[in-house]
Amino acid sequence: MADFPAKVSTQTSSNEPQRSYGILAKVDVDFIKSIPGILLLAEILVGLLVWALIASTNYASNPAYGWVMFVSVTLWLLSIALFVVLFLRFYQSLPSMPWPLVLMVFYVVAAVLYITAFLADAVSVPSISSIWHGHLGASAFFAIVVSLLYGASSYFAYLDWRGEGQNAAASTVPV
Secondary structure, eight states: OTTHHHHOOOOOOOOOSOEEOSSSOEEOHHHHHSHHHHHHHHHHHHHHHHHHHHHTSOGGGSHHHHHHHHHHHHHHHHHHHHHHHHHTTGGGGOTTSOHHHHHHHHHHHHHHHHHHHHHHHHHTOOOTTSTTHHHHHHHHHHHHHHHHHHHHHHHHHHHHHHTTTSOHHHHTSOO
């Protein structure tokens, strides 16, 4: 019984949501498991489908597809950059920037732009006799899906911006 206190360790482990894999970046593995992380990955994947389906056709004959390509490729690249910033926690090096507001504005603008791209895509799908009908119809379907994904991300970013996405411990701290 005398050696019992010597065998007990009082050190507790830390359940941090980040793991450090180097000096410059802290990888946030739990971000991928969160709803905003899953939505962002889905936006990247479905956005890729939108522009890849259009790029595989003769889209230059219809100017509306130029707008759809611009929106889909631009937001695809910006979403990849945002994923890298959030996954590697680069936003922590800029604490003065209001990240919840920046994310909310990005997602709202992306949702609105993708809705306009969906409308342009959907009304420009050629008749069934066209060889590209299936590709362009599928791109319109995936454009509305990615619009809804950006809309859902806008909602979660709004909750985070308003402070409703915090846990109970963070919301009970007096200001």
